[in-house]
Amino acid sequence: MKLKSPVALGILALAVLGQGGINRALFPLWEKNFSPRKGDLRGLSGDQLLVALAGFREMIAGILWVRADTYFDQGNYDAILPIIRLVTMLDPRQIDVYATGMWHIGYNFTDEQSRSDRRYIPSALALGSEGARNNDYTYELFFETGWLWYHKIDDNYGKAVEWWKEAQEREDMQTARKNILTMALLRDGKLEEGLALYNTLLTDAEKKMADATNQDFQIRQNRDTLESNMDNLLVRMAQRGYFARKGGYEKEWKYDTDPPYDVGFSAQVVVEDRKILRVEGTWNVQPVGTRIRIVLRDAMDVNDPGFVAAGMDWDSKSTVDLDPEKDVTFMQDGLFVKNQAFYRRIDMSRDPTMYPFTKEKYFVEFYYNPRSAPPHIQDRFGFSGEGMGDKNYLNTEIREGQRVVYARLELTRDQILRQGEWASKTPVIRTVNFVPTGTSSQQEVFEVPGLRGAAAAPGQPGQ
């Protein structure tokens, strides 16, 4: 049988038209479901680009991620940054790479005293935001980005709430992780919303328990945890006077947060040596473990909309830029309180790239936010600081709807670098109420007050 040309040409025309039609119909589906999505590939070398573009993007991404692992093991953290960027460009659906990358950028770049370089945080947040956009079918990167706000930034809980609400909308959100949104809501001062969420989650958990054919331990545990947390919250709201204030009868009873307790904050900063600070001060609260935030940063106009007291504009980056601004100095640390005083030696001399000190003036800020405090401290200070006071440094302006402690001192570049007129003089700056505490010479003794009165003598049973 000989193939006739008109028939062949007819079939050819049909095939060409048919494949063209199918191609046009299929392509949007491929782009939506299977494409690695469009990434900016400008960071790739020529050979990587060639292989990546030839349809092997996922393969190259996998190989690069193996390389990143080797660098993790070697502690070569700087080398991992470009790889994270490349892998996420090549295969923007690698959720683990986004999550690990955010954690790495946000937490792992530290100075010699283990303070992380917070100039990277805006980049980490931008990476999380990009990852969440590229993988909006799952809760994971919404959760991870929220976690960075909640745990690392540990101040603007409203942002954590925003991200976790987005995460909550995804069906795959793990049950145990759903509960954490309530914690963020409480820290954001949205008590009733938190309570309502506990209620919803508890109802869901009870329904799940009723539907479960076997009494799974985790289902029961989740339900019990929710009930216990909700009970605790109700008791705390009552004891901290929340309901009374809302009902307008707070004067009729004395609540745990009345009257506001004066924390008696004071501080002194001594520039002991070039880029080495000795910080000490008072905090009139007995329980051990409070951490007061100290920030040393470039001075700026406090009326500038970009100025955030004791923080920075964390959300400032919309694109992932792995190079922090090299001329910016931003040091943040926690001052650990024991025996109602704190003392810390902050050495920035060994990390010149992290602390470049390029500006003429610097702010030294002290900051305490009761919303970040543990529950036993909040029992006295209240959810938003309503039970906390300070004669000199209570501030109700820098954080809307909150009572925080905030003090700002100033140092010059010459003072920090001990140069010019300060080469032979020791710069000392202090709050007006500072009295020497002697904490620097104090032994490591923790005086823990007993709940029933005097502390027990060593070797003796408590009273």
Place this chain on the structure above:
Amino acid sequence: MNAILSIAKTTIGEAIRRKVLLIILLIGVLFLVIAPGLNVLSARSSFAVLISFTLGVIQLTGAVIAIVLTVYLIPNEIERRTIYTILCKPVHRWQFVLGKYFGAVGALGLMMLLMTGILLLVFKIMQPTATFDVLGEIARGPVFFFIQMSILAAVAMCFSVFASPIVNFFLSGGVFMVGTLFSPVFQDLANNQNLAGPVKMAATAIHTILPNFAQYNIQNPIINQGVTIQSEQLYYVGLLGYAVMYIAGLLIGAILIFDRREV
């Protein structure tokens, strides 16, 4: 039909005996076998790394085999003059072209089947708890690579009726690269509202004519599990339909050219 089958069987036998193809296959298999070594290096995302690497190896090896196998099929027959002993029998030229093509696809299928078997074996050894569902999911990647390579073989077959093997190697390789890389670009251009009409029309025409290899890269949801796929079955049926249409078009083109060629 018997003539096509006989030519196809002979072609498979020839392909399996060709050392260059066996060496390419051996290299591919070697990479698949050492792939779990990457897991030791990658504590994080080990699943994604293993699967992305092994699927990439199968695709790359499949592409090289498809081109190397097909570019020589017809020119070799002409050069060795063995084509005369075939065409002097009651075998039409279209049967010869189809037989050669199906033989090439058969040999390619066997080699890709071997690599897929090794991939699944390696995966099962690395993840003993993996169920048949998971293995089936992974095998889906190579199945669509096979269809992709069948189109590539048809491209090479079409060129092989008029071009020398070396020219054909670069032509087919180029079409594969362009079809993988530029199909999405031309589609974007065709959909871009800011472009002038003629440019959009040209982009649409090129996008329609070029073989769209990119859409057979369905490995992303296999590597990054949990992605929700919409209209999945419909898409796969569409892919198969597209391949049948495109291959049919190319083979008819090849037959028409071969029919007019002095051999």
